[in-house]
Amino acid sequence: MINEEIRAKEVRLIGPESEQLGIKPFREALQMAQDANLDLVNVAPTAKPPVCRIMDYGKFRYETQKKEKEARKNQKIVDLKEVRFSATIDEHDFQTKLRNVLKFIQDGDKVKCSVRFRGREITHASIGQRVLERVATEAESICTVERRPKLEGRSMIMILAPK
Template structure:
């Protein structure tokens, strides 16, 4: 019957009792199945990891610029790897590297980007790094508080 119509007999659920088979064009079926998989992969948005590199003797303004970049990436839902790159004998002053990382995290908090540490500070070769992501519940609470304050200020003015 399937051959007469130019279709294939495809077993859809082999584990079912009785097994289920469909009459369909197998080439078209495979094409539509791969198309659905591609569409599903495209819609799946995994948080990508971006890196912000700096040196232990970074200046204040440069640190703020790097923090703004990290804040933008975190707000977009990406994870950020904050790395301190040591050169030469700087590696003996790891405490300074840790201070810079904590300064960066404080600057992010001041820019109203709450963070959660996903991977604690670790040293790999001449790099000291930490991986952070946006703390979504805390960010939502901050946004709600800002909206409430704005509404209250609007009522007081009106």
């Protein structure tokens, strides 16, 4: 709340240079802010009496928005990448897909490794589990297994996260 929006008889006042001005009647505090060509901003409305500060509210809002924008820019958004294996994967294909898994993890993304079972392969789900466990052991130096291999429908899924 700023200026006339504040509903208190007296306020604890902080000056424009962050100096304590003590407890003042609201009208006197508002007059001091207007004399300095600044706003009276309620910074702690729950305190007894409420704490108000004399500041340039527009400049304060601008700087706050700028800091929030900077914080959003520095955030890392973690994507979930998927690499599909087959139960009967050959060695070279396995190494190629493993390289992709390692690259995604080094970029800071989570990786969903899945084995899709086709036809009667589902009866030998242990083969797919061995493939996923091999991926986990090969990549254990740079990642952790967030979710162990689990059969969901015709797919077995495992999720790896960077350390």
